[in-house]
Amino acid sequence: MKRILLFSLIFFINFEITSQISYVSQTDGSWGTSTTWNPNGIPTKNDFVTIEHNITGYAGSNYSECATLTISTDGVLDLNNSAYSVRIWQTGTSITNNGTITNGYIYPMVNITISGTGTFSNVGLNKQGGTLHIGCNINFEKRIQLYSGADLYLNSGKTMIMNAPYRSNGSLLGITNNGTIILNDLDFDDAFISINGDFIVNVSGVLPNPRDGFKNLTLNSANTFETGGLKYGGGDVRIDGDFTISSNNTFLNDINLKGNLILDNSELTMNSNIIKFNGTSLQSITESGTGIANLSKIELDNSAGLNLTSGTINISDVMQSINGEFTQNGATITLKSSSDNNAGMIKVSSSSDYSYSSGVFTTERYFNATSSGWRMVGAPIQNSTLNDWDDEFDYCGFTGSDYSYLGCGNFCSVWFYDETSAQVGNSGAGFDSATNITNSTTPDNGSIIYTSQGTTTLSVTGTPEFRDRSFVVTKSGADAAFGYNLLSNPYPCTLDWTTFRADNTFLDNGYYIYQADAGNYLSVSGSGTIPHSQGFFVKKTSNIPVTSTLNFSTSQTVNTQANFTKSVNGINLPLTLKLTSNNNPYYDFAYVNTGTNYSNNYDPGEDIFELFSPYPDYVPNLFFLDNQGNQLDRTSINNNNSIDLLFEAKIGPFAHGTYTINFENLSQFMIGSCLTLEDLHNGIQTDLRLDSSYTFLSDSNSTNPRFKLHIDVDYDIIVSNLTCFQDSSANISLKGNSIIGNFFNLIDSVGNLSDSVTATQDSLSFTNLNAGTYNILTNHIGRCNLQVQDIIIVEPQEVIANFQNINDTIFLDSSGSANIDFNNASNGANYYTWNFGDGSISNLNSPTHSYNASGVYIVSLEARSDSTGTCSSTYSKLINVINPFSTVDNNIEISKDFNFSVSDKYIELNFENNFENEVGLQMFSIDNKLVYSKYNLNPFNKINLSNLNIGIYIITLSNQRTLETLYLKKFFLN
Numbered sequence: 001m002k003r004i005l006l007f008s009l010i011f012f013i014n015f016e017i018t019s020q021i022s023y024v025s026q027t028d029g030s031w032g033t034s035t036t037w038n039p040n041g042i043p044t045k046n047d048f049v050t051i052e053h054n055i056t057g058y059a060g061s062n063y064s065e066c067a068t069l070t071i072s073t074d075g076v077l078d079l080n081n082s083a084y085s086v087r088i089w090q091t092g093t094s095i096t097n098n099g100t101i102t103n104g105y106i107y108p109m110v111n112i113t114i115s116g117t118g119t120f121s122n123v124g125l126n127k128q129g130g131t132l133h134i135g136c137n138i139n140f141e142k143r144i145q146l147y148s149g150a151d152l153y154l155n156s157g158k159t160m161i162m163n164a165p166y167r168s169n170g171s172l173l174g175i176t177n178n179g180t181i182i183l184n185d186l187d188f189d190d191a192f193i194s195i196n197g198d199f200i201v202n203v204s205g206v207l208p209n210p211r212d213g214f215k216n217l218t219l220n221s222a223n224t225f226e227t228g229g230l231k232y233g234g235g236d237v238r239i240d241g242d243f244t245i246s247s248n249n250t251f252l253n254d255i256n257l258k259g260n261l262i263l264d265n266s267e268l269t270m271n272s273n274i275i276k277f278n279g280t281s282l283q284s285i286t287e288s289g290t291g292i293a294n295l296s297k298i299e300l301d302n303s304a305g306l307n308l309t310s311g312t313i314n315i316s317d318v319m320q321s322i323n324g325e326f327t328q329n330g331a332t333i334t335l336k337s338s339s340d341n342n343a344g345m346i347k348v349s350s351s352s353d354y355s356y357s358s359g360v361f362t363t364e365r366y367f368n369a370t371s372s373g374w375r376m377v378g379a380p381i382q383n384s385t386l387n388d389w390d391d392e393f394d395y396c397g398f399t400g401s402d403y404s405y406l407g408c409g410n411f412c413s414v415w416f417y418d419e420t421s422a423q424v425g426n427s428g429a430g431f432d433s434a435t436n437i438t439n440s441t442t443p444d445n446g447s448i449i450y451t452s453q454g455t456t457t458l459s460v461t462g463t464p465e466f467r468d469r470s471f472v473v474t475k476s477g478a479d480a481a482f483g484y485n486l487l488s489n490p491y492p493c494t495l496d497w498t499t500f501r502a503d504n505t506f507l508d509n510g511y512y513i514y515q516a517d518a519g520n521y522l523s524v525s526g527s528g529t530i531p532h533s534q535g536f537f538v539k540k541t542s543n544i545p546v547t548s549t550l551n552f553s554t555s556q557t558v559n560t561q562a563n564f565t566k567s568v569n570g571i572n573l574p575l576t577l578k579l580t581s582n583n584n585p586y587y588d589f590a591y592v593n594t595g596t597n598y599s600n601n602y603d604p605g606e607d608i609f610e611l612f613s614p615y616p617d618y619v620p621n622l623f624f625l626d627n628q629g630n631q632l633d634r635t636s637i638n639n640n641n642s643i644d645l646l647f648e649a650k651i652g653p654f655a656h657g658t659y660t661i662n663f664e665n666l667s668q669f670m671i672g673s674c675l676t677l678e679d680l681h682n683g684i685q686t687d688l689r690l691d692s693s694y695t696f697l698s699d700s701n702s703t704n705p706r707f708k709l710h711i712d713v714d715y716d717i718i719v720s721n722l723t724c725f726q727d728s729s730a731n732i733s734l735k736g737n738s739i740i741g742n743f744f745n746l747i748d749s750v751g752n753l754s755d756s757v758t759a760t761q762d763s764l765s766f767t768n769l770n771a772g773t774y775n776i777l778t779n780h781i782g783r784c785n786l787q788v789q790d791i792i793i794v795e796p797q798e799v800i801a802n803f804q805n806i807n808d809t810i811f812l813d814s815s816g817s818a819n820i821d822f823n824n825a826s827n828g829a830n831y832y833t834w835n836f837g838d839g840s841i842s843n844l845n846s847p848t849h850s851y852n853a854s855g856v857y858i859v860s861l862e863a864r865s866d867s868t869g870t871c872s873s874t875y876s877k878l879i880n881v882i883n884p885f886s887t888v889d890n891n892i893e894i895s896k897d898f899n900f901s902v903s904d905k906y907i908e909l910n911f912e913n914n915f916e917n918e919v920g921l922q923m924f925s926i927d928n929k930l931v932y933s934k935y936n937l938n939p940f941n942k943i944n945l946s947n948l949n950i951g952i953y954i955i956t957l958s959n960q961r962t963l964e965t966l967y968l969k970k971f972f973l974n
Helices: 497-502
Strands: 022-025 048-051 054-056 064-066 068-071 076-078 086-088 094-097 100-108 112-115 119-128 131-134 138-147 151-154 159-162 166-168 174-177 180-183 191-194 198-201 205-207 216-219 223-225 237-239 243-245 249-251 255-257 261-264 267-277 283-288 292-301 306-308 312-323 326-335 345-347 354-369 373-377 414-417 431-433 447-451 454-461 469-474 484-488 494-496 510-515 520-525 535-539 547-552 575-581 588-595 621-625 631-638 643-650 658-664 673-679 685-687 693-697 707-713 716-720 730-735 743-747 753-758 763-769 772-778 791-793 809-811 818-821 831-835 848-851 855-864 872-882 898-903 906-911 919-925 930-937 942-944 951-959 965-973
Touching: 068 076, 068 086, 094 100, 100 112, 138 151, 138 174, 174 180, 261 267, 261 292, 283 292, 326 345, 354 373, 373 484, 373 510, 373 535, 414 484, 447 484, 469 484, 494 497, 520 588, 520 631, 575 621, 588 621, 631 643, 658 673, 673 693, 716 791, 730 791, 743 763, 753 763, 809 818, 809 951
Parallel strands: 022 048, 048 068, 054 076, 064 086, 068 094, 076 100, 086 100, 094 112, 100 119, 112 131, 119 138, 131 151, 138 159, 138 166, 151 174, 159 180, 174 191, 180 198, 198 216, 205 223, 216 243, 223 249, 237 255, 243 261, 249 267, 255 267, 261 283, 267 292, 283 306, 292 312, 306 326, 312 326, 312 345, 326 354, 588 631, 809 872
Antiparallel strands: 354 454, 373 447, 414 431, 414 447, 469 547, 484 535, 510 520, 510 535, 575 588, 575 658, 621 631, 621 643, 643 707, 658 693, 673 685, 673 707, 716 730, 730 763, 743 753, 743 772, 772 791, 818 848, 831 855, 855 872, 898 906, 906 942, 919 930, 919 951, 951 965
16 A cells, blocks of 8 residues: 655764764964864865865865855855865765865765855866856856766756856766856766856857756857767757857758747857757747857747848758748848859748748859850749849840840840740740840749859849749640740749649650750650759640640649659669760760550650751751651560560751661660661661660751661560568569470579579569569570660668657646657658557647646657558657646555665666666656756666655656656655
8 A cells, every 4th residue: 555655854974972073263274274263173065164264275285174164255165276176075965155166176076066155266167076056146267077976957047157168077967957057168078958057158168068058048159050979968969948059050960949049149050950840839030130040940830930030041952841831031041052053942832831021032043154055034022024134144135234135246135935926937036125124034934044154142032932823834736847836834842743734734755954065955744853043944735725734833842952954674674875976076866665555646745846956957866767657765565575666866057967766774674575776778777785885967858757777576575572671571473485394594793593493384583572673584595685684673761660759757737737849850751550558549740649647648750651661660669748736656566676765865777787887867846847867877876866856747768779668656755
């Protein structure tokens, strides 16, 4: 039967009447002179000492010592720079300094408190075991040394200034900060434990991370923040309060910030890591004077939102909302770009995630043009015009341009495109020249601008575009020359073509971007990403109806950088043909896609038309012709059938010479097929399985089309990839005529034999295969060499369920509820199911859950690759919910391995040796504040709680190796 036990604090003092004396100084003098004291004599470690005069301690290796020490208002203790200084020996008392202690070390040997209103000058600290509470303002100008299990606590409301190194001889010793620590020296080798205290840093250097993160941090100096690899740190920097910076700082790790970021005439730089705003109330970035935040990534996961109110915020990678709204109401935000194919972005899921009311918003896009030519550009800014780029481009040929049309040699440097004016057979039709520098550059009015070679950084300032946008696209005729529409990415973020096209299925499954070096519009099909500020052509598939509504939405964007342009295998790559010449720098591509669902006729939306060069007399074009005469940049064929494909290398009258066609991805294209190139002009045939290029001399009198690609299916090879990571579920099936009686060896990527099968019919299979690249070696004589063809088996990313939460122990508040935030850290999954152990579930990525009753709950997360759970993983952990207001029980039985008792303000632990050096203890007050912690406890530890007030406390014991909570309980301390 449990009992409530109330304990009174009783002191047992073993008086030795003949040896314990209360000494009071009676004159200025030396500690070691008997006439200094009243009564006459020299204090020892059993004595009480009060100093009311100017007293000098022992010099050299000697030390002054006493049981307790009191310095009166006029008293001075000069420690004479002794190595041992003053030693204090009586447990539970204090050094009370209302005067001055100077020039030496304070050396408490037992559990004491330093208190008083006096000053400390040129002093340091040596702490031998036990606990030291600092209950006054103190300035350490000499070293702080903790050893033999010593713990130091800075009490609430007190300030400790550290001007010298901090050392300890224990891996988990530390200074627990409940007040304010001012760091003027960063030479320390052990952890700070920040509970509710503030840190102020006034000195430059490398600043390690406190073991439990910061509460409030103020940096008045230039610091580099790095925590990885430290024995007491590592991982992200967590700041639970405000984060004030008053000097330039560089951070090398992620920052988790619960409060506000405040820059005071200072510069913060994070070159690659993330600053995560994940508080529960409205957070802000505020800056005064010339405050600048140079950030790589900002991540907002706070439904209350983030205010961007003042100062300059430069983003070099991405500012993303996972949850919550960005509100720009005064800050200057610039999406920086200083290298090709990289620029700052803002990723939001909907237009409501970014609110612009005031401030300056600027987007940049850097590119380095290796040659003069046309660039397809746009601006992710509302109501932008050509005038926004006037500083970047030298305009020609329209009102407001830098040079007149005649002054530029009858040349206009800016063109738009009107699909309705396109004409069959005229590659220049549809292009309209700019008329005025005020011409709009909205997303449905993409521009093509002529630029010289060299570096350019496009910079546009205005209201950022996050709205859902709808535009009309047209195909005004049935001919292939119609249906091209020039657009630009409207958002300051990368546009995902797959999602964009899924919302606009009337478009061909490809887009075109002009590349000046090639002299051609190069296509991207099937998938791709379009960076912000990029213009591109799309093609409407049908002229029925003539007009269609095209929709843009921020849900079509992704937070990845994209290039600014300028048979069924495990990996089924298209066959890529590249046409180059030795007499001009221009080139072009054409592609062959394969799949089981394609026909050998024109497949709308999959077969992509050739968009010819605007300089057909000087630039070559490469394209296929289907059986309906369509000129195709990409042709899609059925991989189960043999087929002959005609294609043409169209050479303009001023571009004739020697050309080479290179065939790329041959080893991963229609494995099992024979590929033969036939030049219909001279009859030369090339086995492309043996030779991947063909060189020819262009001839205006050659047949049209000149080339035929023979694709003969020798073997039908079907690859089934792994269903889940490393599950050995893959197989390769091979079917071919007359293979009966022949052996087929499957060879892995390092030349080892994986399997050998002799065909007993016209098909065979290799099963239970792992991911990798394979080849087939056989004695069967086919129409081409099978061994040179790579068979690639791929596997999906491993599904690993995992989640994190700041505290595994939480406490119900006075209303009977407790909230806990779960941070999903899973990999390889797209679907999630949370079970919180109280009958509640959630499918959110990173939910917040409220518990309404005390208990130990098993929280589990199932992560799945798809909605059916084809590949899945589950992770579980215990969450301890405590009601601090319920009846208190001091009769504690932890488990068979532990015994725990409270007596005379001491906790006595008794546990078996198998937990030795692994047990850590933490104590919380009823309002959920950590009041005591100690690590690496040994059996039979006795812990002094004399500094704690009477009340209810919660104690937890955990295994420091596994982080498992071994025990938690409330108790009453009297």
